[in-house]
Amino acid sequence: MERTGRPAPLLEQQSLLGGVDLVRPGPRPGTTVHVDPRWQIGFAKALALVVEHGRKAREASDLPRWSLCPRCQRVGDTLREFGVRTLRGRRVAQSWCRTCRGVHGPHRLPAQASWLEQEPN
Known part of the structure; x- marks a missing residue:
């Protein structure tokens, strides 16, 4: 059939x-x-x-292996010591190292425990 x-x-x-x-x-x-x-x-x-084509484009725009901090002149691994951020959909290395970014940040109030340890004036 x-x-x-x-x-x-x-x-x-x-x-x-x-x-x-x-x-x-x-x-x-x-x-x-x-x-x-x-x-x-x-x-x-x-x-x-x-x-x-995506693989070729990613290889062309990969992050540098080492970066230099403009503040303290430290040279280190980009991913570990500097970090990355997303800027307009692209991954970009942070310019300052993690240490300098942490020190330069806004002043934080001390924890309550440290207030208790200080002697009154």
């Missing part, structure tokens, strides 16, 4: 590990056909290109 109608629609399900699965939509699960990554079609190929 031959089928005389339109072919059933197929959905692409991309695997991030490579390849594409073609699945028939419907109330019950259909047979899945796996397509080798060498023969990527449609959205999967476009996604792979976007990921590849």
Whole structure:
């Protein structure tokens, strides 16, 4: 018996590990056909290109390994001793080291315990 109608629609399900699965939509699960990554079609190929260009762009804008603090002239690891912040959606290294930022911050009131230890004048 031959089928005389339109072919059933197929959905692409991309695997991030490579390849594409073609699945028939419907109330019950259909047979899945796996397509080798060498023969990527449609959205999967476009996604792979976007990921590849994103990797190249990230490598070009990576943070420097070492930074120099303009206040105390300390040279240190950017992530550990300086930190990063997000500025207009990009990760940027802090210019001052963590020590200088902590000292320069707003003056904090001493804790209540230190008030109790001081002698009244």
